[in-house]
Amino acid sequence: MRFELGEMKTDWESFGxxxxxxxxxxxxxxxxxxxxxxxxxSFQANLCAALAAVVAQQATAVSWTRPRRNxxxxxxxxxxxxxxxxxxxxxxxxxxxxxxxxxxTQRNEQHDYxxxxxxxxxxxxxxxxxxxLEEFRSALLELLSNADDHAxxxxxxxxxxxxxxxxxxxxxxxxxxxxxxxxRVQRSRSQSKTPVEAIRWALAGNxxxxxxxxxxxxLQLIQEFIGLNSGKLVxxxxxxxxxxxxxxxxxHPLGFPFPGTAVTLxxxxxxxxxxxxxxxxxPGSVWGQ
Numbered sequence: 001m002r003f004e005l006g007e008m009k010t011d012w013e014s015f016g017x018x019x020x021x022x023x024x025x026x027x028x029x030x031x032x033x034x035x036x037x038x039x040x041x042s043f044q045a046n047l048c049a050a051l052a053a054v055v056a057q058q059a060t061a062v063s064w065t066r067p068r069r070n071x072x073x074x075x076x077x078x079x080x081x082x083x084x085x086x087x088x089x090x091x092x093x094x095x096x097x098x099x100x101x102x103x104x105t106q107r108n109e110q111h112d113y114x115x116x117x118x119x120x121x122x123x124x125x126x127x128x129x130x131x132x133l134e135e136f137r138s139a140l141l142e143l144l145s146n147a148d149d150h151a152x153x154x155x156x157x158x159x160x161x162x163x164x165x166x167x168x169x170x171x172x173x174x175x176x177x178x179x180x181x182x183x184r185v186q187r188s189r190s191q192s193k194t195p196v197e198a199i200r201w202a203l204a205g206n207x208x209x210x211x212x213x214x215x216x217x218x219l220q221l222i223q224e225f226i227g228l229n230s231g232k233l234v235x236x237x238x239x240x241x242x243x244x245x246x247x248x249x250x251x252h253p254l255g256f257p258f259p260g261t262a263v264t265l266x267x268x269x270x271x272x273x274x275x276x277x278x279x280x281x282x283p284g285s286v287w288g289q
Contacts, residue, residue, distance in 0.1 A: 001028035008043045010171055010234055010264050012241035012252040015266035016049065019239070022054045023256040025062060033058070038066040045162035046171040048080035048099050050236070050262045052158040053175040055084070056101075057259050078160055095182075096123050097161025097172055104148030104157055104176070113159065114140050119173075123163050124170035124269030126229060129276040135221060140174075140217030143263050145177035151186075153260065168270035175262035180238040184208050196251045198269045203235065203242065203249065222265060228275070233265035 003021055008014045025033050055062055064084065067075070073092075075081040079099040082088035097117040102110050114137050118125065145158035155177035162171045176185070182198035185191050188208040193201060194233060205220045223244060226233045233244040239257040243250045 001025065001030045001033045002036055003034070004038070005040045005043075005072065007041050008047050010044055010046065010173075010232070010266055012234070012236075012243060012250075012254075014047060015241045015258055015262065016252075016254045016256075018047075018050055019183075019236075019254050019256040019258040022057070022133050022259045025054075025060075027059050030168040032063065032064055033060055036065050037068065037071055040068060040071050043071045043074055043244070044164075045074045045080070045099075045169060046080045046160050046264060047099075048075065048078050049158040049160040049173040049175040050258075050264075051098070052083065052101060052156075052160075053177050053260045053262065056155040056158070057177055074162075079163075080160065082157065095161065096163055097159075097170075099158070099160040101156050101158050102144070102147075104145075104153050107148075110144045110157075111141060111233045111262070114144070117159075117161065122170075124165065124168075124267065126269070126271045127274040129274075129280060132275055133279045133282060135277060136225065139218035139240045140172075141222040142173045143222075146261075147178060153178035163269075165219075165269070168268060170267040170269050171264060172267075173262055173264040175260055177237040177260045180257065180261055182238045195238035195257070196242070197254060199235050199237055199240055200251070202237075202251070203237070203244065219263070226265060226267070228273075229268050229271050231268045234264040234266070235262070236264075237261040246284070 001024060003024055006017060076089050077092050077095055083099060083101060100113055118137055118140060144157055147153040153176040157176040159174050181202050182193055182195050185193055185198050187207060223233060227247055235242050235259045239254045241252045241254060
């Protein structure tokens with residue numbers, strides 16, 4: 001089986017490509033499974049997390065051929081190349097938000113990763129007060145913990161970022177290998193939804209978490225921040241992708257299901273505003289600038 005990957009950007013079409021890649025690899029009866037990267041003119045490094053979620057669920061090894069120099073460099077710098085079993089170049093500077101892989105129960109390691117990757121010195125991250133930064137980190141950590149609390153991810157959860165100063169963007173993707181939002185809602189709430197309806201349900205602040213532990217607040221806080229920042233949020237799960245930009249949600253069904261759930265933040269680094277929790281100013285509010 002030979003699959004040509006093509007250009008990979010943080011958009012619904014690229015998640016559709018990854019879903020199709022998963023389908024073709026999983027259903028191939030050929031002994032060799034090869035991904036041809038010769039037509040991949042660019043690959044936004046944050047999507048290494050989503051690609052890893054696809055690769056991790058394959059019973060047979062996948063080979064990668066003819067990568068262009070810029071793509072190979074992006075994979076090497078991020079650490080994804082090493083995860084694939086290739087040698088990592090030690091002469092390349094580490095990125096601010098590198099590729100990493102966790103088992104869902106590695107909570108301490110996930111906590112350390114988020115604190116290292118998102119702080120006052122993270123390039124492109126808008127200014128935040130210490131209180132807001134902690135809330136923001138907690139929201140990002142909730143995305144990771146969802147792999148254990150909700151997704152039933154048995155093959156890991158993956159993270160990766162990309163800082164693009166020329167385009168004024170900082171991108172970050174978390175992808176798990178779980179059952180997806182639609183199936184989780186079906187199992188825990190006995191509610192039948194389409195993949196698009198399930199994503200819409202999650203973006204509305206609903207959660208499948210039960211008991212006294214809160215849930216769903218992380219995604220809500222991220223949505224609010226992205227709206228104020230004029231950034232973008234992309235959520236892929238099962239056979240659907242939803243992109244939230246400028247307060248508008250664009251929903252796209254996919255031809256094949258994405259094998260898990262992937263959440264991507266695209267932060268506008270040209271944002272000169274300083275952010276704080278509005279409760280630091282007005283206890284009756286949520287955000288302040």
